[in-house]
Amino acid sequence: MKKNYHFKALLVVLLLSAWCTRLMAQQLKVPVEYYKLKNGLKVVLSPDKTAPIVDIGVYYNIGFRIEPKDRTGFAHLFEHMMFQGSQNLGKMEFIKLVQQNGGILNGSTRFDFTNYFEVLPAHKLETGLWAEADRMRGLAITQDNLTNQQGVVKNEVKVNVLNQPYGGFPWLDMPQYANKNWYNAHNFYGDLKDLDSANLDDVQSFFKTYYAPDNAVIVVVGDFEPAEAKKWIDQYFAAIPSATLPPKPDISEPRQEQEQRFVKEDKLASKPAIAVAYKMPDRNTPEYYAMGLIDQILLQGKDSKLYQYLVQDKGYTSNISGGINYLGNMFNYNGPMFWMADCIYDSTVNADSIVAQFDKAVSDVSKVTQADLNLALIKMRSDLYDALGGQFGLGKVDLLASFALFDDNPGRINTLEEEFKKVTPELIKKTAQEYLRSTNRTILIVDPKAGK
Incomplete structure (x- = not known):
């Protein structure tokens, strides 16, 4: 019975691997x-x-x-x-x-x-x-x-x-x-x-x-x-007149060279909360796509590193959430942005203990394998397809509009998967080294006691 069980388990793994390979080989084709x-x-x-x-x-x-x-x-x-x-x-x-x-x-x-x-x-x-x-x-x-x-x-x-x-x-x-x-x-x-x-x-x-x-x-x-x-x-x-648009202002941000930490008073809060934000690479660069997959590895889903460390292992919080662009997604913005995570935690927990788990999760990125990357690609693809098909198709409208406005190229919608597939473990490590360094982050703590 044991040998038969192991054979069936191996068969399932092989079939799942083959399915994942075929899934990733398929390309998104939205008419544009x-x-x-x-x-x-x-x-x-x-x-x-x-x-x-x-x-x-x-x-x-x-x-x-x-x-x-x-x-x-x-x-x-x-x-x-x-x-x-x-x-x-x-x-x-x-x-x-x-x-x-x-x-x-x-x-x-x-x-x-x-x-x-x-x-x-x-x-x-x-x-x-x-x-x-x-x-x-x-x-x-x-x-x-x-x-x-x-x-x-x-x-x-x-x-x-x-x-x-x-x-x-x-x-x-x-x-x-x-x-x-x-x-x-x-x-x-x-x-x-x-x-x-x-x-x-x-x-x-x-x-x-x-x-x-x-x-x-x-x-x-x-x-x-x-x-x-x-x-x-x-x-x-067609008959609506055009306008003379003003020059676009400079919206760039300087490179962050040291960690910033702030405390916000909140008399209405019952427990402390923390948000940790790292400044993102520029849009459409290789590092930008790498950060999209790092987000999947560190933060998205119950298999993510931060969920495992903060919720399952330490029990500091019941949930950790976040991502790239809290007012949308990683595709529908056109300026400086953060990769950010936040949680509400018990008052007996020290904020530095939570930050230490961030450091631990970030250090794990240097050990990312191709297998880890393949899983992140599948999760990213699933999220992308959910966005395109959800809300009566409005997710598709959003991507097409954003790429037309910001890139003059709504056809980018059909190249996203290929860009993510170009990301290698080496690029992941290089991106984490530059953008997930402690000197590139801002920590904001909500203190319910400070305002009372």
Whole structure:
């Protein structure tokens, strides 16, 4: 019986290995048609007949990072303004139009873009395109709408950050502590005084500057005919005038040469918390892709090093979470970024004990084998496919839009797997040596006692 058991176990391992090899050999193939209108609007079409729905995403190349100085939170405030009415749709009528046609919609503000999306029945594609074009052409910018949304956003800040235990930790806090450049280090949610001081001239100027077609991309994914979609996009968007875009500000960060450590007081927190952030390599470099796999090895899943050391072995915390870009994923940003992990831990545990486990996990990276790398590749691939297929296909919209905005190349979506496969154990070790050094990290501790 023992020999038979070992034979079956060996057979399972061999079959699993063969399956993994075949899986990694397959390539992602997302249909991508990319072109630009004369006014500069980028257009990405990706037909998919899986379900009788269409996704429309409109992404503007303006996010938290480059909003005007002394107007912190303005990019987010403007996201709210985009639902307050346009030339042919009154206040909140955009939302009603989508919902009454069986669709869903939303918008969000991220580090480097503000996006709006709709998921509609396939035969309502024209309706969605017309509505998005209507608000790109011109908003109903009134004092009443501005005052109303200033109140909404201020209340959101109070509820989600100021009056919430661990409010803003660490996604909002860490950039302010770790970065040196104002564009990367200011309060993205917005200082209440800055939100109050915004006026109609600010809103008009912001809209004309950043919500122009030459600063945007429209993505259509789903069950549609490309020729028909092109006709409607040209009909509704082509006549919208372009704008003169301002020079892009310098958003670079200096190389970090020593560890930074900070303590944040939080009277509402019941236990201490810690976040450890390391500055990332530049996007699209070999080291960038290596960090994506290091993230899988050290942090993602219950087989990760940090979960094993902090949760299973030491019991310092019940969970450790994090990754690259807390406001999205490792693909949809375009500036300095962190690889970061955070956890809430028991008050009897010393923060240095947790940091020691980080050091232990990081040291393990120098021992990474090809087998470890293969497992990380499978996990990365699984995450990528989950993102593409989830939320009615909006993950696919997000990647296509991001690569069009930041790289002028939405076809990058089909090369991601190949880039990760180029990563070697030697590159992993080299990347960890430079980017996971203690002098490249910032540690932020939430202390519930310090504020009492």
